[in-house]
Amino acid sequence: MFRAAVQPHVLMRKIEIYSLLDDICRALELTAAQLEVARTSYEAVAEWLSASDNPLLKWIEIYAHGSTGLGTTVRPLLREDFDVDLICKVLRFAADRPPAELKRIVGERLKENARYAGMLEEKKRCWRLNYAREYHLDISPTIINAQCSNGGELVPDKKLREFKPTNPKGYKALFERRAALIPSLRVGKTVVAQDRANVEPFPVHGVVKGILRRTVQILKRHRDVHFQEVIEDIAPISIIITTLAAQAYEYCVKTFTFDSELDVLVATIRLMPHFIDQPVVNGRRMYVVANETTVGENFAERWNTEPARAAAFYSWHAKALADFEALPDLEGIDVIARSLGRSLGSAIVGKVVDARAGAVSRARVDKKLYVAPAVGLTLSSGANATPVRPNTFFGD
Numbered sequence: 068m069f070r071a072a073v074q075p076h077v078l079m080r081k082i083e084i085y086s087l088l089d090d091i092c093r094a095l096e097l098t099a100a101q102l103e104v105a106r107t108s109y110e111a112v113a114e115w116l117s118a119s120d121n122p123l124l125k126w127i128e129i130y131a132h133g134s135t136g137l138g139t140t141v142r143p144l145l146r147e148d149f150d151v152d153l154i155c156k157v158l159r160f161a162a163d164r165p166p167a168e169l170k171r172i173v174g175e176r177l178k179e180n181a182r183y184a185g186m187l188e189e190k191k192r193c194w195r196l197n198y199a200r201e202y203h204l205d206i207s208p209t210i211i212n213a214q215c216s217n218g219g220e221l222v223p224d225k226k227l228r229e230f231k232p233t234n235p236k237g238y239k240a241l242f243e244r245r246a247a248l249i250p251s252l253r254v255g256k257t258v259v260a261q262d263r264a265n266v267e268p269f270p271v272h273g274v275v276k277g278i279l280r281r282t283v284q285i286l287k288r289h290r291d292v293h294f295q296e297v298i299e300d301i302a303p304i305s306i307i308i309t310t311l312a313a314q315a316y317e318y319c320v321k322t323f324t325f326d327s328e329l330d331v332l333v334a335t336i337r338l339m340p341h342f343i344d345q346p347v348v349n350g351r352r353m354y355v356v357a358n359e360t361t362v363g364e365n366f367a368e369r370w371n372t373e374p375a376r377a378a379a380f381y382s383w384h385a386k387a388l389a390d391f392e393a394l395p396d397l398e399g400i401d402v403i404a405r406s407l408g409r410s411l412g413s414a415i416v417g418k419v420v421d422a423r424a425g426a427v428s429r430a431r432v433d434k435k436l437y438v439a440p441a442v443g444l445t446l447s448s449g450a451n452a453t454p455v456r457p458n459t460f461f462g463d
Contacts, residue, residue: 073326077395081327084394084403088332090419091411092276092284097140097149105135105151105202112196112204115183116155119176126158132235134305137242138276139283144291144412148197153206154235156220160210166223166230170194173208191225209233212361219361237360242309245317246279250331251324279316282332283309288411289387294379301379306366307356311339318342329395336388340381343367 073081097105113129133152134140143149160169174194177183188195193207209220210230217237221230276284286308294302315338316331325331344355353371358364370377390410397403400420408416 078326080398081329081395085327085329085332087403087407087419087423088285088329089281090423091288091407091415092281094415094419095141095284095288097135097142101149101202102135105204108196108198108202108204109151109153112153112177112183112206115180116173116176119179121172121176123157123159123172124176128154128156128158130154130236132239134287134309136235136239137280137283137309138246139280139287139305139309141284141287141291144288144295147200149202151202151204153204154209154220155206156209156211158211162210162213162221162230165227167227169208169210170223170227173206177206192223192227215361217360232358232361232363234358234361234364238358241360242279242313245313246277248279248317248320250278250320250328252328253324253326278328278331279313279335282316282335283312285332285391285411286312286336286387288415289390290383292410292412293383293386297379299375301373301375303376303380303383304366307380310356310358310366311342312336314342315339329391333388333391336384336391340384 109129109131116124116129117127119125130136130153131151132154133150135151140149155173157169157173170192174187174189177187177194177196183196186196186198188197188203190205193205196204196206198204207222209222212219212221212232212234215232215234217234219232219234219237222233223229224231287305290302290308312335316335318338319325319331319334323334325334342356344357346353346355354367354377355365356367358366367377370380387410390406394403394406397406404416404420
């Protein structure tokens with residue numbers, strides 16, 4: 068499956084491509100300022116809900132989940148606002164009470180605030196606060212799942228008729244454990260040092276995200292671009308991409324040795340479909356992408372009633388794998404940039420490439436620019452790289 072060794076110039080090219088992907092992810096994720104604004108709003112909402120006169124809201128837990136909690140945020144492709152997902156766990160709400168009542172008491176409390184009332188939008192099983200083209204908070208009410216030994220929760224289904232199992236905190240803990248795994252690389256110093264995210268009160272992730280988080284971000288962006296012109300709502304949801312990538316990443320890291328970070332990313336993408344369970348139930352093939360941290364949550368549940376979603380996933384996955392497998396064979400930053408532009412968006416890729424061109428110019432002046440065979444200009448020494456003399460524009 069993997070070659071035993073690669074030529075030094077090919078390895079250098081892979082390192083440079085992964086570095087470019089890392090920069091693209093940095094440009095795609097939410098800025099520190101955006102996260103700080105969201106954090107402030109999140110804390111204010113939590114304080115307002117917990118100050119309610121309703122005794123059921125006296126004992127609640129509120130925390131961020133989804134991409135914000137996991138550190139895999141990606142800017143929306145066609146919207147200006149970004150989303151922050153919150154859980155409001157109501158500790159004293161019994162599972163034998165109607166799910167619609169749980170949602171109602173949270174919404175009523177939000178409506179008591181004049182500011183929130185004007186921003187409030189009711190969704191199928193959550194409440195959304197829209198912050199004027201900047202971001203929105205989705206607040207999902209949950210309760211304790213006494214049947215889950217792993218600290219799971221119950222969330223109202225979309226029709227508010229019954230509770231369904233979920234476990235955002237358990238999912239996050241498992242994802243972080245996998246993201247902390249460091250692959251074995253044959254040569255060289257890598258850039259896979261893993262940050263540690265703050266769990267409460269609001270997640271704040273460091274600069275270095277690690278390969279798993281970058282893989283998820285890259286795949287989510289590729290999905291957004293791939294389905295940009297598709298009218299039907301069939302694009303793979305983020306939780307499926309995240310779950311399959313995390314499972315594949317853990318398997319790859321524990322099983323193989325790699326030449327570069329790019330090889331880890333490609334291998335992870337390649338193996339994702341292998342972690343989709345397809346049991347036969349009553350003579351019919353089903354799709355299951357299970358939440359491993361609780362019993363009864365299938366992220367691919369809609370695939371079993373909407374076959375177009377499963378077909379869309381496999382078609383998109385094949386395209387993503389082909390796109391990223393082809394990168395090491397491309398020579399020249401212009402060629403690589405055009406390929407990445409088609410996959411991830413020409414505007415964001417162009418912005419990153421231009422920024423790197425500026426860094427190359429500064430490195431030339433500072434005598435930190437190198438040229439390597441079949442790679443071209445690089446900021447990395449080694450692999451037969453030769454220092455490039457600064458250009459003074461005064462001739463020899």
